[in-house]
Amino acid sequence: MNQPGESLRDRKKRRTRAALERATVRLAAERGYDHVTVEEIAAEADVSVRTFFNYFASKDEALIGADPEAGPRMAERITSAADEVPPFEAYRSSVLAEITEELNNARDLWLLRKEVLMQRPDLLVRAFASSAESEQLLANAVAARAGLAESDLYPRLVVAAGSAAFRCAVTRWADDDSLSLGVLVAEAFDAFGTGLAHAPRR
Amino acid sequence: MNQPGESLRDRKKRRTRAALERATVRLAAERGYDHVTVEEIAAEADVSVRTFFNYFASKDEALIGADPEAGPRMAERITSAADEVPPFEAYRSSVLAEITEELNNARDLWLLRKEVLMQRPDLLVRAFASSAESEQLLANAVAARAGLAESDLYPRLVVAAGSAAFRCAVTRWADDDSLSLGVLVAEAFDAFGTGLAHAPRR
DNA sequence: GGACCTTTTTGCAGTCACTGCAAGTTTGCA
DNA sequence: TGCAAACTTGCAGTGACTGCAAAAAGGTCC
Structure with a gap:
């Protein structure tokens, strides 16, 4: 039944x-x-x-409440994106989708987490250690889409950039939440996409 | 005496x-x-x-044997670089200097570490948790050089990209050490500098 | 060399995260 | 109702890590 x-x-x-x-x-x-x-x-x-x-x-x-299905779900989204979507963009949008959904379902929890992470920024880094396995999964999906070997550096960089984008966005957001977390993550992704060589002017 | x-x-x-x-x-x-x-x-x-x-x-x-003085040393190198050097480049070269020196002094240790990290990639991620404090230091140095507020997203991204570059280079090197670790780190930095939007062709 | 102060090492007792195992309990299904 | 599979629980044990106070060096001055 x-x-x-x-x-x-x-x-x-x-x-x-x-x-x-x-x-x-x-x-x-x-x-x-x-x-x-x-x-x-x-x-x-x-x-x-x-x-x-x-x-x-x-x-x-x-x-952190890492959802064990988030990894596979994102990998699936990456591989099933339209053919003409470039790999970085496929990865980017699958991460953003996951994050916005998470924020919609658990905004209150993230507000509390913010308090904790402000005291102990290292916890956010540690949180990503447990997702080392998912990273491999995502990297492989990106590699496939980019037509590169799984051993290539590029897919690893893309995935690591995603973690970094999220991590930086959260710490920035914890400092000052005048911008929403979703917006900050997107901005961080863009910066990684276009390159860090040139610092922005504000 | x-x-x-x-x-x-x-x-x-x-x-x-x-x-x-x-x-x-x-x-x-x-x-x-x-x-x-x-x-x-x-x-x-x-x-x-x-x-x-x-x-x-x-x-x-x-x-990992993180040297407690590495953070301050790199921060110092960043702030004392020539005026015309752009912030990303200042950061990049200060990290590369640190790494090549480390590799020259302790190549044998890194060969052994490789064995461990191949079994347990999560340890490399965890290793960076303890350097959360140094990251702050470096981010502030980059912010100063870029003329941005310490709260800005950009300096955080630069520093996080450095960790990510190192991390990816090590995992890649652990998979296949036909390229030297130093070269791989440099390549990873370059990719972050020029942007990940376009996947490389091999 | 010896007295005196500072830094480092050590043992000890205690807390707490985490694990394997072997019941006990609950749920799914025929 | 009855059986099997999936969950929960208690228990005993291991090992990382901490605070504290006493012992051992090291450094300095005479």
């Missing part, structure tokens, strides 16, 4: 994951990332500590 | 640090990063575990 979309089990899992993510972000914003133990987070979300680690490989991961 | 350069104490410290770094890299290459405990590393270097943590904030840091 299975709705094509979601079984009871699936719904419960999604809710538990979301609860853990929320609890992590909320508590970390409230009293500082390392004054919160996984034990407290689990209690807040009403599950055991062991269950926390069934959902997230680390406390860091829970703070 | 102090040679202007180095006292006995200073020499001992440098030697201990180097021994810990070497021990970490050697053992990790030999039997896998997480089959080596800090206890074993400390024993190999003939110091106590507590002393290990007086030198390095984490096992990760010891593996």
Whole structure:
């Protein structure tokens, strides 16, 4: 008896994951990332500590709430873009799509994360460590589209630029949120696209 | 009675640090990063575990052997470059100088690190987390040179591009070391300089 | 060489993230 | 209802990392 979309089990899992993510972000914003133990987070979300680690490989991961399906989803978008779209543009728009969707669904969480990341910018860098695997996936998709070998430097650079764009946009946004995060990410992407050799004039 | 350069104490410290770094890299290459405990590393270097943590904030840091003075040194090089050098170029050459020097002094260590990083690419990403502080320093130097506010996006992007260039070059080099690491880093920098919008043809 | 101060090393006790394993519980399905 | 697969949980254990206070050097002055 299975709705094509979601079984009871699936719904419960999604809710538990979301609860853990929320609890992590909320508590970390409230009293500082390392004054919160996984034990407290689990209690807040009403599950055991062991269950926390069934959902997230680390406390860091829970703070960022990296969606395990985001990687594959973006890779899919890249490979299925229209033929005439150049590889960088395909990558760029697949990342932007993912991010705007994320921001629409969880803007409140990002506002809290901002508080945490302002205190501990290194956490944002660490967050990307866990996505090293997805990066490989995306790089391969970009390589295929560009007609380059998977070992080529270019696809790696494109993907790394994406991480960097997001990372810089977030830190900039944490400093001063007069511009929306989405806009900042787009701007960062453009800069990587056209090259950093010439500094902008303001 | 102090040679202007180095006292006995200073020499001992440098030697201990180097021994810990070497021990970490050697053992990790030999039997896998997480089959080596800090206890074993400390024993190999003939110091106590507590002393290990007086030198390095984490096992990760010891593996990469991040020089705490590298950040300031590069920042200094950036600000003291000739006036007509554009900011990106100043940054680029200060990073390349640092890297080539490092590679000349410790080529053997990098060959061992390669082994470790091939198994665990995420360690390279994590390594940059600890340098979040230096990044700020460098970004400010670039901002000053570009005549931009410290809050501007551009300097952050330049610095992040540097990390990304290094990171991609290392992973590429680990896959296939027919090109030297120094050359790969330079190539990656160039790509960021001229922009990623157009994929290269090979 | 010895007294005295500063820096470094060390041991120890403690916290906490994270893991494997072996039940126990819940859900999906016939 | 009954069985199998998927989840949750507790438990015991490992190992990274920290603060503290005492021991060991190193540096300096006489």
